[in-house]
Amino acid sequence: MPRVAGKVAIVTGGAMGIGQACAELLAAEGAAVVVTDRETEAGKKVADAITAAGHRAMFVEHDVGDEDAWKKVIAAALKAYGKVDILVNNAGVGWFGDVEHTSLDDWRKLLRINLDGVFLGIKYAIPAMRTAGGGSIINMSSIEGLVGDPRIAAYNASKGGVRLLSKSAALYCARERTGIRVNSVHPGYIVTPMVERGIESSDNPAEMRKTLEALHPVGHMGKPMDIAYGVLYLASDESEFATGSELVIDGGYTAQ
Ligand SMILES: NC(=O)c1ccc[n+]([C@@H]2O[C@H](COP(=O)([O-])OP(=O)(O)OC[C@H]3O[C@@H](n4cnc5c(N)ncnc54)[C@H](O)[C@@H]3O)[C@@H](O)[C@H]2O)c1
Secondary structure (H helix, E strand, O other), rough: OOOOOOEEEEEOOOOOOHHHHHHHHHHHHHOOOEEEEOOHHHHHHHHHHHHHHOOOEEEEOOOOOOOOHEEEEHHEEEEEEEOEEEEEEEEOOOOOOOOOEEEEHHHHHHHHHHHHHHHHHHHHHHEEEEEEEEOOEEEEEEEHEEEEEEEOHHHHHHHHHHHHHHHHHHHHHHOOOOOOOEEEEEEEEEEEHHHHHHHHOOOHHHHHHHHHHOOOOOOOOOOOOOHHHHHHHHHHHOOOOOOEEEEOOOOOHOOO
């Protein structure tokens, strides 16, 4: 029996990286998946490939920091598939900047996507999921939402914010008996376009790759499917007692 058979999932930032893996795995395990992203061509390709593999998916163009766009995404999911059971708030951006040298403009740009985007997703998913009798909201935080890094002040702030926003929303949904669960996921470094861009833009990419690998006690970075399997667990009814929790998948990074 597929693990999310008959469920409807929205995956933001599903055009590549971790979001793409989540969309593909949820679809393969029986969910109809609404892939959203601001990258239209890449997002359509992911949805088309899922459909070509015999599963259900559609693409909706989406900027997660835009409130009206969220209303359209939820409406599109309801129109196409009749309900929303799973929301993976995965879309995110990251760039270097310590607290002293980050401009207010760059701070706001990052927070708009990584934190406002997650807030809006939760806000608009709750009414849709309540109607369906419950659901699972999975918010992509990071190891950087658990421990600090002096080079990424805004990113740290956004991912720490996602961690506690998830708990606040989980408690609200539990208290209101909505049947909706909210959890956060905390990946270590995962080889995706985001991380590849960071490596390639460094002064010595080969050295940078080795440095990042060495940060993980297991000796290597993760792959998108390592995270997608955790998301699948939280999306499925197997995790029905899990809410307000933090799923750390980081090769031991934060165990040290
Ligand atoms: N890769 C890692 O090492 C790592 C580690 C911890 C957490 N994360 C988090 O996982 C998530 C996915 O990261 P990734 O590595 O796959 O990144 P990625 O850059 O490879 O993919 C991110 C996707 O999000 C989309 N996106 C960006 N801004 C958007 C917006 N405003 N609206 C809609 N879509 C938008 C991008 O177009 C892209 O398709 C992010 O939230 C990231 O912070 C990544």
